[in-house]
Amino acid sequence: MSGYFKELFGGTKSLAVGLGITIKYMVKPVVTVQYPHETLVMTPRFRGHIELVGNEETGAPNCVVCGMCQKACPSNCISLAGEKPEGAKKKILTSYILDFTKCSLCGLCVESCKFEAIAFSRDYNLAGPRKDAYVFDLKKRLEEKSG
Amino acid sequence: MILSEPWRLLVFVAGIIAFIALNAAYLVWLERKVAGHIQRRIGPKEVGPFGLLQPLADGIKLMSKQLLVPKGVDPLLFKVAPLLVLVPAVMSFVTIPFSEKLVARNIDIGLLMIFAFASVNVMGLLLGGWGSNNKYAVISAARAVSQNVAYEIPMLITVVTMIMLTHTMNLNEIVIQQAGGVWNWHIFANPLMPIAFLIFFICSLAETNRAPFDLGEAESELIAGFHTEYSGMGFGVFFMGEYANIIIGCGLATILFLGGWQCPFGILPGWWWFLAKVYFLIFCVMWIRWTYPRTTLWGLLNLSWKILIPFSLLILLLTGAMIKVWPLITGAS
Amino acid sequence: MNDLARSQNQETFVLNLGPQHPATHGVLRVKLTMDGEYVVHAEPVLGYVHRMHEKMGENRTWAQFMPNTARLDYLGALSYNHGYVKVVEQAMGIEVPERAEYLRVITVELNRIASHLLWYGAFVLDLGGFTPLLYAFDDREHVLDLLESVTGSRLTFCYFRFGGLYNDVDDNFVGGARAFIKRLRRRLPDYHNLVTKNIILIKRLKDVGVLSAEMCRKYGATGPVLRGSGVDYDVRRNEPYSVYPELDFEVPVYGEGDSMARYMVRMDEIEQCMRIVEQALDKLPEGPVVAEKVPKILKPPPGDYYSAVEAARGTFGIRIVSDGTNTPYRMKLRSPTFSNLSLFGEASRGMLLPDALALMGSLDLVIPEIDR
Numbered sequence: 001m002s003g004y005f006k007e008l009f010g011g012t013k014s015l016a017v018g019l020g021i022t023i024k025y026m027v028k029p030v031v032t033v034q035y036p037h038e039t040l041v042m043t044p045r046f047r048g049h050i051e052l053v054g055n056e057e058t059g060a061p062n063c064v065v066c067g068m069c070q071k072a073c074p075s076n077c078i079s080l081a082g083e084k085p086e087g088a089k090k091k092i093l094t095s096y097i098l099d100f101t102k103c104s105l106c107g108l109c110v111e112s113c114k115f116e117a118i119a120f121s122r123d124y125n126l127a128g129p130r131k132d133a134y135v136f137d138l139k140k141r142l143e144e145k146s147g
Numbered sequence: 148m149i150l151s152e153p154w155r156l157l158v159f160v161a162g163i164i165a166f167i168a169l170n171a172a173y174l175v176w177l178e179r180k181v182a183g184h185i186q187r188r189i190g191p192k193e194v195g196p197f198g199l200l201q202p203l204a205d206g207i208k209l210m211s212k213q214l215l216v217p218k219g220v221d222p223l224l225f226k227v228a229p230l231l232v233l234v235p236a237v238m239s240f241v242t243i244p245f246s247e248k249l250v251a252r253n254i255d256i257g258l259l260m261i262f263a264f265a266s267v268n269v270m271g272l273l274l275g276g277w278g279s280n281n282k283y284a285v286i287s288a289a290r291a292v293s294q295n296v297a298y299e300i301p302m303l304i305t306v307v308t309m310i311m312l313t314h315t316m317n318l319n320e321i322v323i324q325q326a327g328g329v330w331n332w333h334i335f336a337n338p339l340m341p342i343a344f345l346i347f348f349i350c351s352l353a354e355t356n357r358a359p360f361d362l363g364e365a366e367s368e369l370i371a372g373f374h375t376e377y378s379g380m381g382f383g384v385f386f387m388g389e390y391a392n393i394i395i396g397c398g399l400a401t402i403l404f405l406g407g408w409q410c411p412f413g414i415l416p417g418w419w420w421f422l423a424k425v426y427f428l429i430f431c432v433m434w435i436r437w438t439y440p441r442t443t444l445w446g447l448l449n450l451s452w453k454i455l456i457p458f459s460l461l462i463l464l465l466t467g468a469m470i471k472v473w474p475l476i477t478g479a480s
Numbered sequence: 481m482n483d484l485a486r487s488q489n490q491e492t493f494v495l496n497l498g499p500q501h502p503a504t505h506g507v508l509r510v511k512l513t514m515d516g517e518y519v520v521h522a523e524p525v526l527g528y529v530h531r532m533h534e535k536m537g538e539n540r541t542w543a544q545f546m547p548n549t550a551r552l553d554y555l556g557a558l559s560y561n562h563g564y565v566k567v568v569e570q571a572m573g574i575e576v577p578e579r580a581e582y583l584r585v586i587t588v589e590l591n592r593i594a595s596h597l598l599w600y601g602a603f604v605l606d607l608g609g610f611t612p613l614l615y616a617f618d619d620r621e622h623v624l625d626l627l628e629s630v631t632g633s634r635l636t637f638c639y640f641r642f643g644g645l646y647n648d649v650d651d652n653f654v655g656g657a658r659a660f661i662k663r664l665r666r667r668l669p670d671y672h673n674l675v676t677k678n679i680i681l682i683k684r685l686k687d688v689g690v691l692s693a694e695m696c697r698k699y700g701a702t703g704p705v706l707r708g709s710g711v712d713y714d715v716r717r718n719e720p721y722s723v724y725p726e727l728d729f730e731v732p733v734y735g736e737g738d739s740m741a742r743y744m745v746r747m748d749e750i751e752q753c754m755r756i757v758e759q760a761l762d763k764l765p766e767g768p769v770v771a772e773k774v775p776k777i778l779k780p781p782p783g784d785y786y787s788a789v790e791a792a793r794g795t796f797g798i799r800i801v802s803d804g805t806n807t808p809y810r811m812k813l814r815s816p817t818f819s820n821l822s823l824f825g826e827a828s829r830g831m832l833l834p835d836a837l838a839l840m841g842s843l844d845l846v847i848p849e850i851d852r
Contacts, residue, residue: 004453007679008454010679011679012679014673014677014678014679015439015678015679015680017673017674017677018438018439018673018674018675018678019434019435019438021438021670021673021674022185022434022437022438022611022674023185023434025185025186025187025615026181026184026185026434027184028187029187030183030184030187030188030189031187031188031618032187032188032189034189034192043628043629043632045628045629045630045631045632045647046628046632046633047632047633072543072544073544074540074544074545074547074548104547104551104636105547105633105636105638106546106547106638107632107638107646108543108544108546108547111646120632182610182611185611186610186611186614186615187614187615187618188614282493282495282514283495286516286517286833289516289517290517358608359608359680361608365608365834366502366608367502367503367605367606367607367608367837368503368833368834368837370501370502437610437611438609438611438674439608439609439678439680440604440607440608440609440675440678440680440681440684441607441608441609441680441834442680442683442684443683443684443832443834443835444517444832444834445832446680446683446684
């Protein structure tokens with residue numbers, strides 16, 4: 001019988017304590033970010049999709065078309081092509097296509113690159129109605145950015 | 148009142164339906180706001196200032212949706228069930244006094260009538276669950292019925308105590324008895340009454356299938372319980388019925404224990420006091436919902452049979468003794 | 481069990497719990513044979529998110545499999561990263577710098593806290609309480625912010641590398657981790673007052689879903705499920721790896737075997753994780769975070785290697801067979817929740833539906849990890 005009352009009082013007390021906690025949090029300010037109106041800036045190490053990095057002066061891509069990123073990619077997202085113009089020493093990038101629909105953002109491509117030619121973008125607002133909107137032509141994006 | 152009797156009733160019923168619809172819509176908004184702030188988020192905010200037009204948008208959405216009648220359901224029961232939840236709630240409002248004059252029908256057995264209608268409400272849940280031809284809905288209907296039956300007993304015992312105390316079943320009269328300030332409210336009539344109020348409040352939570360007794364809905368167990376198969380306004384009417392029942396439960400608690408439309412300081416009684424008290428209790432209902440986990444059926448029945456019923460019987464006995472014995476001691480007639 | 485005997489002669493019905501059910505947290509389907517609200521027979525049906533990770537491992541180079549490990553158990557991804565790098569390092573004989581090991585332990589334990597916090601919220605949600613979920617998420621966001629600032633991602637981390645880490649941490653991380661632990665220490669009493677001591681929760685969990693140590697052994701259950709049944713086993717201590725032997729921590733064990741015991745094990749583990757992180761931050765040595773001699777193209781010598789780590793949900797074992805080429809010959813992943821789930825069928829027999837769901841919640845299932 002004493003156990004009955006002990007449980008009754010203990011239980012009632014625990015319920016009252018619970019109510020106290022929720023009301024305490026109710027009067028505290030909200031902690032959420034009101035997303036479309038407020039956006040967060042991603043940390044410097046944020047892994048978005050990759051972007052080509054251009055030379056600071058000329059704006060031409062740093063890429064030397066070695067193809068390491070293509071080989072490193074586990075999902076075959078990257079396809080790039082280059083040509084060697086007459087008389088030039090290095091290969092020049094002609095196209096760099098990222099199929100972002102297959103990308104798992106592992107970052108192995110950036111790690112494999114020896115020439116600092118690709119970097120993560122900090123863009124996270126990616127949504128769209130069509131799949132082919134996420135097959136990025138990175139060379140074109142770089143030209144648009146620098147041009 | 149200038150209106151003749153049938154017209155007066157009609158105006159009141161229309162008013163009650165409007166009151167219920169408006170309240171159901173805005174209590175959903177309030178619930179979302181309360182839940183939001185308890186969980187440290189904002190809740191609805193996009194539609195209108197403070198999200199105040201959100202209920203309107205929800206209402207339009209529900210009304211424009213197809214009322215889907217799935218294959219294999221009992222079409223008659225399926226369509227009647229939501230109404231069976233809402234209509235008794237509307238009828239119960241007829242006797243609830245918002246203020247001394249603002250009552251649709253001031254009848255002498257108002258209290259009895261409300262409980263009679265409250266029992267019909269269970270029928271709606273049962274038929275809705277049974278008619279849906281869905282296993283989750285059937286389980287939920289069975290739970291809702293056993294829960295309602297179990298909790299009507301302590302609730303009615305408490306109400307009987309109140310009737311003994313007030314000598315009337317007329318709700319208006321009960322409120323009039325509590326005039327003149329907070330110390331005259333029935334919750335302070337004797338030391339046992341706060342416990343009686345608590346029992347009544349817990350029972351009304353269970354009667355209206357609110358958390359922590361929302362076994363009928365039990366989202367993480369039974370998807371949505373008895374209204375799993377309902378869409379559009381079928382679901383909407385269930386919802387309106389649920390909120391109407393909450394208002395009735397809180398309204399009744401206010402009338403019986405918290406002095407109805409009487410002012411706590413003994414001045415300016417009126418419907419605003421009634422509504423303020425009712426909404427305060429509704430806030431408590433929401434606050435409780437967003438604090439506790441759900442009980443199980445066993446826990447619920449244990450609470451009813453081992454705690455609420457013994458205590459309510461004890462209160463009934465002691466109150467009866469006090470009423471009879473106290474005059475003998477003091478020598479009053 | 482009287483109910484079970486009675487049900488032999490009675491009509492039962494089949495209830496399909498899932499694959500889209502709020503309590504299964506994903507796409508698990510449980511075929512329940514019910515007698516009223518009593519479970520007569522439960523049969524988990526798996527495979528809705530099967531992605532052939534083991535087969536994928538055979539077709540990718542050693543390094544390319546790394547992101548896959550994060551997709552097994554996305555709530556405790558770093559433990560899985562750790563298991564994989566550990567077994568490959570063992571095969572290759574790579575020595576990992578001490579700083580890298582410490583940072584691995586710190587990030588794994590932070591990840592474990594995040595995983596347990598999410599479990600706490602989701603479990604109480606299974607029991608019908610919504611609010612604790614949001615409080616737990618509030619704290620979990622802070623862990624994820626911390627981990628994002630070093631690893632670059634919030635959920636499917638791919639941070640460890642053979643012989644070290646992807647990159648080093650800065651002082652902000654160290655300060656942030658200390659601040660987070662201080663914050664969580666302040667918040668945990670609220671968690672306990674709101675949920676652990678709540679009479680409704682106690683009534684629902686105490687003596688419900690009792691798993692005997694024998695049953696856990698039979699099905700190979702590990703992690704908090706095993707420790708909740710009174711078996712004192714934790715890979716971090718019993719088969720020490722990384723720098724765990726140098727850190728002082730306790731392994732919480734509860735003997736009751738009911739859902740409450742499993743709950744308490746996880747709540748105590750959060751506290752132990754905080755202790756580990758604090759000590760590791762204190763001891764964090766200077767130095768490189770990547771071993772010097774790691775070949776560019778990995779070709780582990782032919783052989784059969786096995787290694788296990790303690791993930792948030794139990795023992796994650798990984799066995800690789802190498803034939804000396806740059807892709808694994810065979811890769812076998814032993815995921816803890818697969819074993820933990822397999823005891824659900826036997827344990828839930830004769831239980832009420834809500835109790836069976838509480839038991840399922842207390843097993844802490846992550847479906848992509850079960851299906852792999």
